[in-house]
């Protein structure tokens with residue numbers, strides 16, 4: 001069976017073509033795979049996702065490179081019959097986007113080689129950005145930005161991009177950016193006066209078509225430097241999104257977009273200081289609360305003072321502070337609870353000279369709350385979801401103390 005002639009090899013801007021159907025097979029998904037004698041559809045490969053489009057009006061949702069068999073066009077809906085002539089159409093917006101990312105990658109990868117002798121090891125076009133993994137040993141934002149700047153200059157110089165089909169022997173005489181991954185005749189992509197590399201993908205006619213290249217982020221990954229970038233329309237989309245977020249945050253501060261970082265840093269500092277003040281005030285409040293509760297202490301036959309209560313609108317941390325303030329007094333046991341949103345919390349504590357095992361009491365109380373808890377004989381914490389049983393749980397602990 002003759003393999004598919006790949007029209008995209010010669011013209012990356014060809015979006016309409018006619019071809020003959022040479023094979024039709026059903027896919028497990030229920031869709032149909034159509035093989036043509038020629039195609040302008042680029043199949044998934046080399047880090048670049050496949051084209052989509054239509055064959056005689058039916059959706060082509062994906063194209064797969066099946067090697068010798070050619071390119072499989074996965075068609076959704078009515079599929080053409082074998083030996084018929086079909087009209088194919090590529091989704092241009094998607095093709096242009098992929099060409100911009102892919103050509104942008106050629107340029108950016110060569111910029112890292114030229115400036116830092118750092119070759120690219122892998123490349124991926126993702127949903128809304130792209131990634132390259134580079135052998136760059138000590139990356140900094142400044143270093144990455146220098147490569148991005150060189151790449152953009154090459155874009156704006158609008159250099160011609162040429163395709164050369166050469167033999168392996170001819171290629172061996174040339175300086176290529178990366179080793180060819182296949183044997184035999186090679187397809188070389190030349191960016192005039194800048195880059196020469198073997199590649200089977202779709203590229204812009206001239207570098208200007210890439211528009212611009214912007215770095216989103218970089219990180220160390222698997223011993224290499226991973227650079228996330230966007231090119232062409234993706235760069236504009238990303239700029240719009242970043243600008244919108246920045247302006248929304250700036251509006252919250254009633255400041256200009258570019259003063260936002262300074263205002264945010266100031267707010268974080270103020271917040272830290274406020275937290276410190278709140279903690280200090282909570283200590284005071286816990287002391288006041290402890291003094292109030294202390295008045296209502298029950299006294300057991302052996303003289304132990306038992307303070308039990310449920311506090312409202314407080315959290316478990318505050319409960320602990322109150323308990324600590326209470327057990328600073330001798331012969332004292334504090335059995336405190338608090339209702340948070342969907343959970344009841346308990347803190348049981350006793351002074352060093354009081355009797356009773358808070359750990360045991362806590363386990364018994366938490367069983368009533370359908371929860372769990374525990375700790376040491378002098379201090380235990382716990383809680384559970386059965387919020388309505390909170391008072392019962394504390395009463396249970398008081399009763400157990402009375403029995404012992």
Ligand SMILES: [Zn+2]
Pocket residue numbers: 102103106189199200201202203
């Ligand atoms: Zn390429």
